[in-house]
Amino acid sequence: MEAEVIKMVARLFSGGPETCGSMTSGGTESIMMACKAYRDYAREERGVSLPEIVLPVTAHPAFDKAANYFGMKIRHIPLTKVYTVDLAAMKAAITGNTVMLVGSVPNFPYGTMDDIEGICQLGLKYNIPVHVDCCLGGFLIPFMRDAGYPLPPFDFSLPGVTSVSVDTHKYGFAPKGSSVVLYKELKYKHCQYFVTSDWPGGNYGSPSVSGSRSGGIIATCWAAMMYFGYEGYVNTTRSIVQTTRYMESELRSLEGLFIFGTPATSVLALGSDVFHIYRLSSALNKRGWNINCLQFPVGIHLCVTHLHTNPGVADQFISDVKEELAVIMKDPGLQLEGVMAMYGKSHSIPDRSIIGDFTRYYIDATYYTPDCDKLVEIKQNGVVQNGTDAHVK
Structure with a gap:
């Protein structure tokens, strides 16, 4: 079922006979896998030891997360007046350490579409892979032409596009936790894998971050695509x-x-x-x-x-x-x-680490559980006592 989902999505994005990919747990993992693949590919093919990603400021934070996890550097590119990536600034940011260029169709903040053709021209000129993040609109944009709303080229029909991330759990109406990352050629996907042959437990190979995955989500994703x-x-x-x-x-x-x-x-x-x-x-x-x-x-x-x-x-x-x-x-x-007043002022605080600290505390708070043994006593009659009696819902 996973193989068929990948094949169907590849066809939607003008994939050729070598187009391949993997299902992941969501857009973040799909993006992270592409970053990991290009990091390793650049290291093997060009000897790049300080890999850099060049992307618009509107690109999903999953790229920053991947850079943080995989020891990469991010070069954020500003936008034009129409809220798409500034191609001149992107060109100026390319160095010998650049391992991938990124564009979004569409980006999450503004819903605008980056100039994928322009990014591809840079990718071809400097021999750098181009990743197109279609996680948000991935199950809209392949159908827009037939729906009467054509878009400029954005997929593997462009020579420079080497990978695409697509979320099936958004407009594909599959259950949460399903996404696809596609590669134009198998050589990139091979760099996504993790393989070790030195473990006493035997040879170990994994296509993505997850070791164990839910077959149920893959099956229901397949079923959703069959249904629609x-x-x-x-x-x-x-x-x-x-x-x-x-x-x-x-x-x-x-x-x-x-x-x-x-x-x-x-x-x-x-x-x-x-x-x-x-x-x-x-x-x-x-x-x-x-x-x-x-x-x-x-x-x-x-x-x-x-x-x-x-x-x-x-x-x-x-x-x-x-x-x-x-x-x-x-x-x-x-x-x-x-x-809202507090939130409205947060963007103007010069020390962004303060905002980061608050975010960490908020995440901590979502994991907080009180010591229930000290707070409540469950009675046999189904009533909770904590100073005064209250009915259990």
């Missing part, structure tokens, strides 16, 4: 992109708001030069919407999914935005309050 089929994904893509374009058009007409760049697929990123945009996200979240906050510069975004294509949902979102915007515009200079 090509035409099914074309139809869901058409409805999602159509809904996104409709919402984009409506939002662009609202005073006090602007949209970052040109959304390529399903992400709408909003900003404001009139009021603090986090006021709008806070208000919309209270209405039940799931809005993400952005920084550098501050902004918010909504990722349009198949749920948003249900009748009336998009119109309800636009209506809620209009109502909250009308309230905000009565006093656009009003300062943020509560948690």
Whole structure:
């Protein structure tokens, strides 16, 4: 089933007879595997001992995570005025230690599409592999042409593209924990493997980070792809992109708001030069919407999914935005309050290590468990006693 999922996804991305890959636990692992593969390939083929990744500032933090894990260096490239990677700056950042170039289709913060053709030209000129991160939009972009929304080339049809990461657990509607990393040639995938023949327990080989993996997730991913089929994904893509374009058009007409760049697929990123945009996200979240906050510069975004294509949902979102915007515009200079005020100030703190510390403490807090033996006593009648009796749910 894994082999068939890989083959099907490879065909969606214009893969050839040598295109190969692996299923992973998610986009982060897919990205990490590509970074590990190119690190080892550059070391074996060119003797690179200080490997560097050149990528846009909007690229997923999984690349930074891979660099941290695998002893690599990141060169972050700024964006153009339309929120895509600056190719001139990317070219200037390439050195003899560069082992891979990266572009996103689309990127997570703004939903814009990097110039993959331009990145590929750099890759071919300097003989550097190009990875295209399609984790977010991987099960939209291959179907957009047939859905009536063609995109510029982004896959293995471009000579310079050597690998692609695609999440099946997003718009592929597979269960969480399934993704695919593809390589144009087997020589790159071989560098992804971990193999040792010196263990007393026997020869050991592993295609990715995980040793043990869930066969159930692979099977249900395969089943989801069988269920939807090509035409099914074309139809869901058409409805999602159509809904996104409709919402984009409506939002662009609202005073006090602007949209970052040109959304390529399903992400709408909003900003404001009139009021603090986090006021709008806070208000919309209270209405039940799931809005993400952005920084550098501050902004918010909504990722349009198949749920948003249900009748009336998009119109309800636009209506809620209009109502909250009308309230905000009565006093656009009003300062943020509560948690959002703290979050709104965090991006301006010069010492980013402080933010890192808070993040670590937050993660620690999610693992906290009280000493239940000292807090409660479970009675036989199903009542919990902790000073006063309370019913057990």
